[in-house]
Amino acid sequence: MSRGKLLKQGSLVMEDNKPWALISEVGGQGYIEEVTDIMKQHFQIICLKDFLQNPLLHGPKIQAMFVWNALPAPKPALLSSLPSLRVVANGGVGIDHLDVSYITSLGVKVTNTPGVVSDATADIAMGLLLASARNIVEGHQIAVNPNTTHKQCRMGVEVTGSTLGIIGMGHIGSKIAQRGKGFDMKILYHNRSRRTVEDEQAVGASYHDNMDDLLKASDFVMLAVDLTPETTGLISHRELSLMKPTATLVNISRGLVVDQDALVKALQSGTIRAAALDVTHPEPLPRDHPLLGLPNVLITPHVGTNTYTTTRRMVQRMVENAVAALKGQTIPNEVKPK
Template structure:
C-alpha cells in the first residue's frame, strides 16, 4: 500500500504526477486560497506525509491529531509556521527548501531596494494619474544607491548573494550576524559591526535573518531611532522581525526616509494597514522567490524531501536532524 500524503495547495501537475507514482496523493484543489483549518485537521489524522506551505500553521494542536505522520515537507526556507519541538517530540521529520531560492530572492531584494530608493512605484503612479506636467529640477528625486552604505542584518545565503549584487553598485558593505563570517569578509570586502553601528552608519538596511524567538521584533522604535533620516529599511525576511507600528511612526515622523516591504506580520496584509497609506513605502505581496523556475525548484525539492522521508531514505534538508537518532532507537 502506498503511503498517504496530503498537499495543502494545488501544485503543477508535473510535480504531483511524479509523486503519484509512489504515493497516495490528496490535494487541496485551489492555488490562491489556503486550505481551511478544519479541512487540514481532518486530513492530517491519517496521512503519512504532509506537503505544506508557509501559510499553514502546523502547531501543536494540529500535530497532536496526526496519528501516522512521519514527515512534514515545508515548501519554504523558513519554517516558523511549524511547531518544530512538537513535531520532533512526536518523531516527525521536518524539511525545508533552502538554496534553490537564494539568487531569486536576492534579485527581488535588490530590486525592492532600487524601487524604494528611486521612488519607482510613486513615479509610475504620478505619470498614470496625469500629474506629470513638466520636467522640474527636484521632481520625484530619490536616494543614490551607488557608493552608498548597505547594512545587511543576517549574512546567510541570501544576505551573501545580496552583498554580491551591491558590489556591482560600488556600495560600502556592513553586516551584523550572530557570529562573524571571516571567509565572507575576505571574499566580499564586507565589515562586521554591531547592530547599533550598522543602523547608525547605513544608508540602506536590509533585514535578512530568519524569524526566531530571538529575532522577533528585532527592529523596533529604539533601533529605528538610530537610523539616518535619509536611510531606507528593506525587509524581505519575515514581517514579525520588524515592529510595524514603530516603523509607521518612524516614517511619518521623518526619522527614516522610506521602507520597502515584501513581508508583513499578518499576511495577506489588511488593506486598511497604516503602512499602505504612505507614499514612501513600497509594498509587495511576499514574492521574494516568485520566479517560475525557482518556484518549480522549490516544489520539486519539497517533493523529493517528502518522498525520501516516506521511502526509507534520509531527506536532504532536515531541520530537526536530531530526530534520526530517535527514529533509529525506535527501530
C-alpha cells in the first residue's frame, strides 16, 4: 500500500475516533455552513433532527453539545439520553437558558464565549442608538416609497454631546462606552461594582451607585446586563417614569430585563421618546404585539453577534472550550453554578 493510502487510511481512523457532538442544525436557526468546518476538525457532528430519529443509537456516543440560539435546548429529557455527555458549550455570553446547576450536577461542564462577542454587540448597540435618534429606518422607508414627493421625515435628536447612561459595565458595556466617547458623549454608568479609576478614565465614564440618578440624567439609557433574578424586570413603570421625556431606551441584553407592558405604556404616553431593541420576550414577538405597531420603536431580531467574523470566533471558542473539557485541561470559559 502506498504512503498516500496509508495516510488516507490513517486520516479515516482519526475521523472515526473523533468525539461526537450534538448540534442544532446547519442553516435555518442553526449554524451557517461556513463554520461547520471548525467543528469538524475536532468532532463528528450530528444534527438534532438526525439524533432524534434514533436517540438510543446515537445518545451513548455524544460527549459534547454545542448550544446555538438556545438550541438544542439541554432539558432533562434530552440530557438523560446522553449518558456520555461531558460538556455543554454555549455560543454567546448569556446562559439564562441553561440550568447550570442541574447540568453541572450531572458531572457535565458548561462553557460560554465572552469577549469574542463584545465588539459586534457594542456595534449593534450604537447602530440601534443612532438609527433611533436619527429616524434612519423611517427615512429609508420614505426615500424608497414610490408615493414620496418631498421630505417628510420627523426631526431627530442629537447624539454628539448627549449623555449616555450604561446599565451593566462589563466587557460589552465598556466597549459601548468606548464608542460613545467617539461621539463626544458624556458617559454615565451603573454596575454591581465600580470599575477601576483607569477603566473610568479610559472612556471618561462617571459611576452612579444609584441607578435612579443615572436614569434621570441620561438622554440614552443602554441596557447591557446579564439576565438574572435581580435584573429580571429591572426597567418597569417606576424606572421609565424617571427618564427624560426626550430619552431613548436601548436594550441589547435580554427581553425580560424590561417590563414590556410598562414600556408600551411609556412609549404611547410620551413618558419617553423612543425605544430601540435587539431583544424582546418572546423572540419573535406575537405579530399582534403592540410594540410592533408603535412608530417610536425600532426592533431588530437579536442580531447583536450576527457577523461572519464574530460567528467564526464564537464557534472557534466553543470548540476550544469543548476540547479542553474532554481532555481534562483548563477550560478557557467555564461557567460555574452560582
